[in-house]
Every structure is written in C-alpha cells, then in structure tokens.
Amino acid sequence: MTAPLTPPHRPSHQPSHQPSHQQSPHDSAWPPPYPSGAAHAGEAGEAYDADDAPDVATEVRQGALVLLVVTLSGIALGLLWLWLAPRIPLVSDGEAVFLKDTEGEGAVGADGTFVLLALGFGALSAAVVFWFHRHGGIAVVVGLALGGLLGSLLGWGVGTLLGPTHDVAAHARAVGAGVTFDAPLELHAQGAVLAWPVAAMLVHLALTAAFGPRDPEPDWNTTPYDAPPPPKDAPG
Template identity: 60%
Template sequence: MTAPLTPPHQQPPNDPWQKSEAGAAPQAPSHPHAGPGAEGAQDDTSPSMEVVRAAVVALALTVLGIGLGLLWMWLAPRVPLISTDKAVFLKDTEGEEAIGADGTFVLLALAFGAVSAALVFWFNRRGGVPLVIGLALGGLLGSLLAWGTGVWLGPTGDVVERAREVGQGVEFDAPLRLGAKGALLAWPMAAMLVHLGLTALFGPRDPEPEWTAGYWPPTPAPGTQDGTPT
C-alpha cells in the first residue's frame, strides 16, 4: 500500500524547488534578507578591508605620537645642570627629575593608549585581529616618534656648548632623555587592554540558537518508512 502523493497540478505555487515545465533545473530560493546593500556589507567585512582599516589606525596613531612628544617636552620636569671651569655637574645630585621625566612619559602614553583604543572601538565595534595589531603597531611607532620629538625639540644635547653659552655658575637644563626604554610599551599595552575590555563588555554578540518545538528526527507519517512512501 502506498501513500497518496500530491498531484503535479496541485503543487504549492511558491515552491522554489519545483522544476519548470520545460524541464529546467530547480533554482534555490533567494535569501530573504538579500538586498542592494548585501554585497557592500560583505565587502565591508572582507579580510582586505580589515587590513586597510588596521593600516589606517596604525598610521593615525603614529602621527599622533607628535602630540605625545610635545606634551612630554612641556610637562616633563627639567634636570638642572651647572658648569665650572673644569666640568658640568648636576646642580642637585639627589634630585628625581630624571625619574620624573620617565614617569611623565608613561602616564601620558597610558592616557593616549586608552583614548585611542576607545576611539577605535567607537568607530569600529566589530574589532578583529588586524585591528588589534594596528593598534599595537601604531602605539609603538607613536611612542618612538614621541620620544624622538621630545628629545629633538627639547633642550640641546650638546651640553658642553650650552655650558659655554650660559657661562660658569649659571644653571641650565639638561637634555630630555628617556632612561627606561620599557616606557615605549605603555601606549601599545594600554591600547590593547582597553580595546579588549571594551570588546568584551560592549562588542557585538553572536546570535543565540533558536530551539523549535518538536522531536528530532521527526516521526514518520503513517504508511511510510523512514519518511519515504512504501
């Protein structure tokens, strides 16, 4: 005994898999959400676009390093020097101005890293590995540029010539130096940590799977075996 089949002339009108009268191959149903902007949305999330965005972020942070260097030069404490007829000496041998210059650089770099990560997350919440790499690389290059900017625009590095200009017994500023080179990692580390935290808290979530009522596998209809007519 076989189960009754639906006659061909009673097939549902919107069956996307039915063959045409000419015997053409069945066509897959179109995606319900496909539209004019679907192709552009796919291109926007392509790996090449992610690499481009990461490169733009790295370049922007590198240029921003000039601002960090100017602030460091302006806010860092000066190390006073004084000269005699024999040599140039520190005016205060127990002063902590040199350590203060390193600490100022670190604090400014941490602030730049946090702000840059927040801005990058605000404009691109999808994140991605290339974007994090761009943040880290841009922060490191920006720190290097800030270091060079502060040293170049700060007090001259020719201490002997400067001592001759001001004369003996006159106080003048020592060159701006970064003693702890590990301070160059403050910006990239802060940027990555802040961006990771913002992504974990406010980043897009994967959609939850929808559970439908019923049993799986479905119960075969009467008069059939494994869902096929007998």
C-alpha cells in the same frame, strides 16, 4: 404517507476509513531529520556575516589607517612630555658640569611622566578605534598595537629633539660659569615605549568583551514533531 427524507447535511454512517495499505506516504513517513528552522538559522548567520564583517581588503585598509593615525598621534605625546616632564638643572664652574640639585629625581620623573602619558594615549586610542571599528578584526588590532609602539618612539624622538640640546659642554660654555641650565630630556627606561601598545590592547580587549557585537545565536527549533495519527481501525 411517505418515509422521512434523510437531511442532506447529515453525514453517512458508512465507514469510510482508508485501508492501512493504501495510506498516503505523506501521512506515514517520518518527519525530516532536521527542522526547517535550522536552514533558516544558517541563512540568518550568513546574512549577519556578510553585512557586519568587512572583507579582507577593507579590513586591511582600516588597519593601515589605524596604524597611520595612531602613529602620528605620537607627536602630541612628545609635545606633552616636553611640557610636563620635570627639568634637571645643571650648573658649570667653567671646567666641568654638575647637577645643581644632587638629590633631585628629575630623571625618574621624566620617565614616569612619559609612562603615564603613554598609558593615557593607549587607553584613548583604543577607545577611539573601538568606537569607529566596533567589529574589531585582526588588521585593526595589529594596526592599533603597532601604531602605539611607533607612536611611543615618535613621541620619544619629538620630546628629545625639541628639548634642551644634548651638547651639554657647548651649552655650558655658551651660558657661562655659575649659570643654571636644563639638562637634555632623556628616556632612561626604554621599556616605557611599551606602555602605549600594552594599554591599548588591554582597553580594546575589555571594550570588545563588554560592548562588542555578539555572534548570532542558532535558531534551534524545539517544537516537538507531531506523530501521525493512528489508523481509525487500530485497536485501542
């Protein structure tokens, strides 16, 4: 009779562990201080900035375009102010010019109309600028604010220029005594020109805070490190 052969697939019972002094350095070394995901997060942030944020030259061109368009829209403000502002009736007796309605509030109404229109133009311009330039930028914001101020001044000039003449005495002589005519359209509260830029800044800030792009969150790798397994011949 012959002894049974050991199956080739059966593992040997001889100890084959490696001594601790010959252990591979990759098994005993500590993991790197920073996870590999941190480098990936940095690369992702750089890609986000490069794709979404324009360069300085592009941002300056966008700010200049915003400044030009918002300023020119002041022409519409002046035309609307001329159309909607209440009139101040005057009358002449041949020697002097008087207010026909001494209790009228036409001057206050003209200022109030300009302020309301300027507030509306400020909100509208801020919404349009945010729609086309959602990323914002200092140049765009400065162009919006400065354009609102220049647009208010332009609207003021257009309204007073196209309105009734400022030569009240000549106008009174031309229409004759006892004939009612309109007083010049004037803006007595000159601080009203700030309504447009202030409204534009507030609305643009609110839109940016609510719907503006967010900075990419860092991809922190919270996976705990796996400790290297202890040697097989260690006690316990």
